[in-house]
Amino acid sequence: MFYLRQTFNRHLCRHLSIRFKSIKDTNVWTQSAKCFHLTECMNKTTLKNTSGKSQSSQDWLRRQMNDPYVKKARYNNYRARSVFKLMEMDNKYQILHPSMIVVECGAAPGSWTQYIVKQLKLDAENTYPTGAVIAIDMRAINPIAGAIIMDNMDFTKPLNQSKILHALNGKLVDVVVSDMAPNASGNRDYDSTAIHNLCYSVLQFSLTVLKPISGTFLTKIWAGNDTEKFIHHLNQFFNEVTHLRPDACRADSTESYIMGRYFKGIQT
Ligand SMILES: C[S@@+](CC[C@H](N)C(=O)[O-])C[C@H]1O[C@@H](n2cnc3c(N)ncnc32)[C@H](O)[C@@H]1O
Incomplete structure (x- = not known):
């Protein structure tokens, strides 16, 4: 069972990376989505592909990704942490x-x-x-x-x-x-x-x-x-x-x- 879940997660991550790689017009939001999904798979909150983004955008993204209320809102299907x-x-x-x-x-x-x-x-x-x-x-x-x-x-x-x-x-x-x-x-x-x-x-x-x-x-x-x-x-x-x-x-x-x-x- 554990092996199956691990394999599924690996496939899911690979699938997501391929899908996200095909997004050409990557703005802050798509990058945010990309990082979120990938980090959900890996249970790790790190920012990737932030080149070209201002320091304040990167800070904002990092803060969003590590904010427990953002995670809780997503988990409960609310549109915002507010x-x-x-x-x-x-x-x-x-x-x-x-x-x-x-x-x-x-x-x-x-x-x-x-x-x-x-x-x-x-x-x-x-x-x-x-x-x-x-x-x-x-x-x-x-x-x-x-x-x-x-x-x-x-x-x-x-x-x-x-x-x-x-x-x-x-x-x-x-x-x-x-x-x-x-x-x-x-x-x-x-x-x-x-x-x-x-x-x-x-x-x-x-x-x-x-x-x-x-x-x-x-x-x-x-x-x-x-x-x-x-x-x-x-x-x-x-x-x-x-x-x-x-x-x-x-x-x-x-x-x-x-x-x-x-x-x-x-x-x-
Ligand atoms: C912090 S957000 C609200 C978040 C919302 N409570 C939620 O939980 O999804 C503030 C909102 O106020 C709106 N806003 C600001 N000035 C406004 C105005 N004069 N008339 C209508 N909406 C306005 C903005 O467009 C923005 O969407």
């Missing part, structure tokens, strides 16, 4: 339940959506037909059974927000989550301001759609000069505001999440 951040926050605070209506901003490639669909039980035989998740992103998102996908769409544009309202068809929302992140420029102050602008855009939208009393708001931020002010503003609209840093956030990242619970509603 799912473990939402999972951890949800396990701790029980944010997501069947029958809920959830708006998710910055959803690509879709790991949060996959998790939300599961928690809302939208993937099973539609046991809770009143629930829904609307997943929005500027980028394309491959379909996820049970989710309403609104991709190639900038959330901050008023026209696009009215499309979301149209999809909601007058229904109020239980949870608004945002994992949106701008393209990082490398300048911490600039990037932090950019993500805070996204947070305010989501907050403004949330105030018009969230269910009073029970509504929850959760957003990613990159810590900066505006963070305290943003928390102060959230306190005006939510009875409980919590600043969270899940374990899956990368050690060298200023990323964290701010959650507002028990929406106070808007007094008119």
Whole structure:
């Protein structure tokens, strides 16, 4: 049995090498796939054929390949490691339940959506037909059974927000989550301001759609000069505001999440 498995592995590795050798246009992603498959066979995480790649690309690849959350995400068929951040926050605070209506901003490639669909039980035989998740992103998102996908769409544009309202068809929302992140420029102050602008855009939208009393708001931020002010503003609209840093956030990242619970509603 052991001999058979060894022989199979050798054949598999040989097959993969031949198949990958035939890929002419090898960019970072195909190389990453190549290394991943080969190293899976050999249980070794080394980078091969990195000539021509910048040091930062090589560092990024090496970090991806050695990241336990990346491996866990692949193993569990999640599209990104970020799912473990939402999972951890949800396990701790029980944010997501069947029958809920959830708006998710910055959803690509879709790991949060996959998790939300599961928690809302939208993937099973539609046991809770009143629930829904609307997943929005500027980028394309491959379909996820049970989710309403609104991709190639900038959330901050008023026209696009009215499309979301149209999809909601007058229904109020239980949870608004945002994992949106701008393209990082490398300048911490600039990037932090950019993500805070996204947070305010989501907050403004949330105030018009969230269910009073029970509504929850959760957003990613990159810590900066505006963070305290943003928390102060959230306190005006939510009875409980919590600043969270899940374990899956990368050690060298200023990323964290701010959650507002028990929406106070808007007094008119
Ligand atoms: C960290 S990724 C989200 C990962 C996602 N939570 C997952 O688990 O797959 C951040 C996403 O925010 C999106 N984004 C940034 N600005 C946006 C905007 N103005 N409108 C819509 N999406 C935006 C980006 O396109 C990117 O896909």
